[in-house]
Amino acid sequence: MRRGLLGLGALLATLLLVGCTAAGQGTDVDPEQVDAVEAPELGACRSLTPEDVAQASNATRTVDCSEAHTAQTYAVGPLPEEFDDAAYDDEALGEFAYRECSDRFERFLGADESLVMRTVVSWAWFRPSEAAWDEGARWYRCDVVGGGDQSEEYVRLPQDAKGLLQGRVDDAWMICAEGPTVAAGVRVPCSQPHTWRAVTTIKLGEPEDDYPGDRLVEVQTRDFCDTSVGATLGYPVKYDFAYTWFHEAEWEVGNRRSICWAKTDR
Template structure:
């Protein structure tokens, strides 16, 4: 049996704190010049444009806001803005980095991404696609900017490195049979551990994300770390065994998520199987 580790190298735990991250020193044209950003976007109060593409790094995603220059979507890129809009009126007087804004943004972008790529949450969590979100700069926030930008990135899910996206990801996962999805859009692990580096399943790998298990409903309180791991282990064992055709022996693993992700709406565990690929 594979050792089940509590390591949570997933974009989810990172995303929850994106808006709460400290802004880098410097602003306006100085910041744009230092980071190669678009000065027209820096400190802008306008809602971002949908349909724009960029190349983001993990460092970019860790910041509260992002103003990277656009790249043509028919050229190499790993991020696409699939949604943007104003925050609800309830956040009009919220402080910059308010945790409630984080939770709302994470939930809204996730739901919108499911519709955009033609997937449900279960399939999305097993894919190479994940969402990141950004808000306005602190200066723009102080000037009344209240918006959120949702980007889909080619990676980040379970810590995978970013990969290039097609010209558009709209309906990329919308298929009648999951077997019809290209392996390059599904997530696998290089080694025989859920803690090993994540790669597209089109690359050499030893584990594949096979199924997901829902551990609670919308109003279910967080069951705690021990109970979450116990349920994930039990459910994934049965689920992976069934997916493999009920072999006498098999190896599996699982990825579970913590209370912060739970509060943001993630009630799932990901089940992994050791493969012979």
């Protein structure tokens, strides 16, 4: 992920690919953070871009959280001992990051798994630079960012994003789509004009389950979303719904949910 819970499929697939090299460490780089062996600061804010999030490591300069920013570090910690002798691009790192950052993301925002998959904010994770890794650095950093994998630019976050999704959530933080179909539509906050709204999700398996196959996942998602969207809309005579579901690569990283979308007139 460099992440994101919008278009989570592409996000999760990227988890295992990004970071094979450390070609860059972001924009507006702080020289003191470049190739840092010590773990980053918890709670730090930065103005990250989608290009920054596409990198394995990040040394973008921090800013005061009262200033404009698009990212906030919500989790920092040492990697498990199993990675002491691991290669920099070990695929297991992506699997660990998905579990750790996604669990902490829910707690940080004050939401459950279904809700965080329907918000415009997402998360990104970073490891040390390759040079720092070679020196023995073994830490991870999880940032909440104001957008997802389809975002051309990120939105500004509040001064502190902790608890952002608690209680009644403002439409500015929920995900909708504007277009003839969800697949062809542009993801936008629900506070903007839109034709589709992500209304619920379906859990398709437990962590230990084997992938049930593309066809079964699609059929179960379709049938659930048909019923669920109808209930959400109050069982109208006619309604349009859509669904986004994921494949084996995303399943193997840890995703177990598909998203149901309702067509709306606002």
